[in-house]
Amino acid sequence: MTEPKTAGTGPDRSRGASDARLTDALNAIGTGAYVADEQGLIVAVNSLTERLLDRPAEDLIGQDAHELLHRGPQGQPLPTSRCTMRQAFHAGQPAQGEEEYFARGDGSLLRISWLITPYTIAGPGAGTLVVFHTPEAGPPTEPGPERAERMSDLERLALLAETTTQLTSTFDVEEAQRRLVRLVVPRLADWVVIDLITERDEVWRTAVVQADGDTLVRHEDLQGPMPPIPTESPMPLSRALRGVASTLAGPETYQGAPDSGIAVEQRRLFDATGIHSAAIAPLRSTREVLGALTLGRAEKPGNYTIADLPLIEDIARRAGVALDNARLYQRQRAVAETMQNHLLPQMPSVPGLQMTVRYLPAPDASQVGGDWYDAFTLSDGATALAIGDVVGHDLEAAAGMAQLRNMLRAYAWSQREPPSRIVERLDEAVMPITDVSMATLIFARVAEMDDGHWELSWTNAGHPPPLLIDHNGLARYLTEGHGLLLGTGVLGPRPDASTPLPPGSTLLLYTDGLIEAPGQTLDEGLHRLRQHAAALAHRPLPSFTDQLLRRVQPPGIDDVALLTLRTPPREEAG
Template sequence: MHGTATPEPAADVRATARAAAALRSDVPRMRAATRLRPADAGIPGLDRIAGLAARLLGARSAQVSLIDDVLLVAGGAGDAAPAVGTEVPVEESFCGLVAAGRSPLVVPDAAADERVRDLQRVAGGEIDTYLGTPVTTSDGAAVGTLCVFDSAPHAWTEADAGVLAQLAASVTTELELAALVREYEQVRLGWRLAIEAGGVGAFDWDLRTGELNWDDRLTAIFGYSPDEFDGTVEAFNARVHPADLPRVSEALKHAIDGLGEFEAECRVVLPPGETRWVQARGRTLADADGTAVRLLGAAYDTTDFRTEDARVSRVLEAMPAGFYSLDRDWRFTYVNAEAERLLWHSRDELLGETFWDAFPAAVDSTFEEHCRSAVRTGRPAAFDAYYPPPLDGWFELRVWPSPEGLSVYFVEVTERRAVQARAERTAQRLALLTQVSAELAGTLDAQVATSHLPRLVVPALADWCIVSLVDDEGRIRDVGHWHADEAQRALVARYAEVRLDAMPATAPVGRALLSGEAVHARRREVLAVLPPGAARDALALLDPEGGVALPLRARGRTLGVLTLFFRRGWTPRQEDLATAQDVADRAGLALDNARLYRQQQQLAEGLQRSLLTEPPEPDHAEIAVRYLPAAEAARVGGDWYDAFLQPCGATMLVIGDVVGHDTAAAAAMGHLRGLLRGIATYSDAPPVEVLRGLDASMAVLGTDVLATAAVARLEQTDDELARGVTRLRWANAGHPPPLIVQPDGSVADVATWHGDLMLGVDAGAVRRESVVTLDRGTTVLLYTDGLVERRDSDLDAGILRLRATLTELAHLPLQQLLDEVLERLVDGRPEDDVALVAVRLHSQDRPRPPEAGPNRVPEAIPAEGAPGSTASG
């Protein structure tokens, strides 16, 4: 630049102001680059640089500005320069244009320069000339400006601009230096505050001169005033407790000789006699020759920690549980009093000893597995474990790792485990007894259920087992056996097959049967009574420790024997033997109950059947009957069936049910059956008249019972015989309707049948008859409600089930059809008595089929009337 600098072309002031405003978006980045903050304003070096710029360039004033959200005056010189810290909007300053343009701004005459004419007015006309240059960081980011200005026009040269640019670089250096100084002061202040807060004192021992330097904090820790401490190691030794001094001195010597680390904790005796604990750590420094020259380090007061440790120790000593801690090498570092008692070792024996050496049985055990896992994973663990003699006990442990090692809390739970084991055995015993009871109660065949007992009691009560029963002839036979070892089961089966034939009466099984008491025997005793042979050889191979024969008792009878065998080395517990005898007694009771049930069932069924007779077999009409007593033997019922011929030769079918389930009902059933038979066979009356006569007779005789009944008669005229059809005339006194199975297998709709009032309610009740024509090949079924009634469904649903079953079974012979109906509808075990009477009409144009059986007709029936059932009705 030569002479007067040529003004730059005129520009729109508002556009320049917008560019200056956009500069604010770069301010955070620029401040981060130089680590500057507004508080940096007022740096003394900046004032000096501004004064130098004013003198060198002959200007009245100079100014250093920093760009923040506003223009911040950071330094200045001259009477027109704003005070340091003054803030000016960027849009209203000459310096804002410099920063916005990131290049020098040369204004010889502000009044004549359109770029700054408005800004001059804002400045009050005090700036007539201006030269400014940006202050940038090393990466070119503009963070401020350096400028000179005057109240009179000035012709700026290129040399003037170059001088100002060089001074701007000094401003950048001054700013960076101020930032570094501030950071250093902040770090130094932080360290000082941290050390003071932590109560840490520092020391520096010059090993060549012997001079020992302590800071004020360390001097105070050792109880010296700054004037008292003479800077010698003797002053240090004078404060260390005499009992700790040899150990500390040895640690110092070891650190210096080995050029290593120094660490020691010792007691310090202060002048009033107070004792404090101090922890010191340091490091030895060597010169180039490897000679120790200095020991640097720090120390702090640990008395409070020691006090807290003592408090914790008192708590641990008072704990009713064992506690010990192990270091990273598994050495005991602490053992409380309860742990001494539980581990049978004193703490003097354990401290410093490794856990695995002190308790070798813990190696490769649950203890090692969980402890090493806790250390490896850093997670606490809880477990129960057994330690063999001499401790011989169960322990509950809680272990948790720490940087120092492993802490262990434990209590002995041997008694608790024993109680739990007893409780579990009791629960298992009850479960076994429940299962046995369910097995025995789940079937009417108690002998079959008893044969399953060995599988229930093995292996819970014995290693293997055989159950024997006494049959109706008084002979004993083995009915079940089982072994816990599958490979031995065939051998047990062989032994059970041959043992009773070889076993004398003096054997444990025979003695248990005769005495009704349990008989225990050792292996040699059983072998001694068995003669040489297959049984003895098999027992020798099974090789039991011994056994016990338990009688199956009930109501003064012994019905069998449950023999338990135990493997070598297994001595049965008394509670197990008591459970086994309970099982045997339950089996005996079930067997005796089954015996009584059979007796009662036979008695009831015999009584019931004695009142029923075999049906006749008129030509071409096949009659089949069934009577099935209720599953409960004592439920003797009033169900009956009947089939007979009237004097006219007509076949009568009767089905009835007296209300009640007891012997009185059975007796009333026999009474009504006899009355009905007499009325029908004497009067030759049709069904409706038979029922009227029976109801009237009951009233006259004072028979105070209620009953239902259905009476049907087969009738046929000569014309009907020729056409191959038969009429069925019937009357119903409150009984389920008969069902008719057509030759094609379809079943007549029950809605076509009508039922009247049951017997015993009103002797004058009006009764009706129904008549239906049947084709030959038709089957008629009369039944009692025990066949179709259920506790969980109504009568109509049962009749629908029966109709579906008859449709499916219509093709079967009559006898087989009735058997299948009973099996499908009541599983052969009805809840109530069931009586059935059915007739199948065979074709009359051919001989009576063989499956119908022989033709049987009472002698009193005229031969000419019986074959065709010719009652005309």
């Protein structure tokens, strides 16, 4: 839980972060660029587009790009049947055009050349990237006469834009590599090789992929660990792995006596693939060298030249930054998840009661760390249950969660008082003693009565209500005992509530990651949870818990903590 929120704010935050990354990627392009979704609505623009079109981003985003911008030479609206850009958009194919016109915000016309290419938008799905420039401004040019023959400036800019947007929209290292492969083959090469340096300074050949027509074939026999990086070797891959320079290479480069184990592997690569020309560039972040990218031509005619290196270096530089971000993200996620798992307790063994717990970390590392559960035996023999969600995420939230849990345990053990009074004391201490700003919490006690039946008493500090399902599948939310969340500074009496737990009934305590989903209200999430929980009431408790998670399918916007408890069936009660 990042902050007190209403339904839908979690997904909005996630989408907002994705849109911000997309805008940053477009701003790295040296000409006008925008992205449209599958309906043709603009979802992101760069700052140069705002200047060229004399329109602020808020006047562009959400508008139909064709209807808002595309015009004929005299400023007349352009029918979609005559719009080559719109036709290519619907066909999902790359296309480009010259001498066309966009309408500016002041009513004047902007003469443009354009190129569009399809690509995947993070979250919504299919999208289209539009890159345009004016003849007056002109796009940046590359040195070398062969450049215009092989790839136009607009195509180059579109490829770089697509590289940035594709790679920055994932924080998974393997997925980033797969996207990089699809970007460069067969467009620039028919072979691509990726060598990465691990955190232990070992080199792994993580990808050797061939473009066989439109099919990408992975050659796993050529992948795997590589020899160490030689410190002084002048050979192309060795230099790239040291971050020295981009270089051209061919089979003849490695025909002499090898100066290192890497040179031996390179000779094997050229022999096995038939590559006759290769360009090798370092994969670098702002902090370190991450590896090397090799593009190779075996079936494609012609050799790479020096004029090809700036484009390949630019792609490798953007890929290096994306891979470094993905590595940092995964490292952060692993630390937070490990800390969270170590802090979450083992469940006590209570005669007559079954308990099962699950914790699902969010895919986004920034969303890990705030959710927790607890169960422990109280000094009077009753069993305490707790479920909570601390404002914030990552290590700070995990540490705050540990503080809150430990204080709750101490109060609950030493003070033989109702749950409401325990949570009142906890709320009084949250602000002056802990690093927790706000949190939601359910604190409950389960006790066996003299007649052998079980009773639940609880207080709720701003948390989603517990769900109680009897053995016949009748399910109801326990909405009583509800009060303010912790840390508001508004102190006062809190309500208590109690209810009998029927024989064979199941109690479900959970965090909001289980019921929040994009495009869905909290009421819809609560209804879905109750529906599936009721249908699974007859399952053994571990199966009930796992099947419930599988059916509800938490969307992964937030982490999920889940605690389920079941009382003994009627024949065992008493």
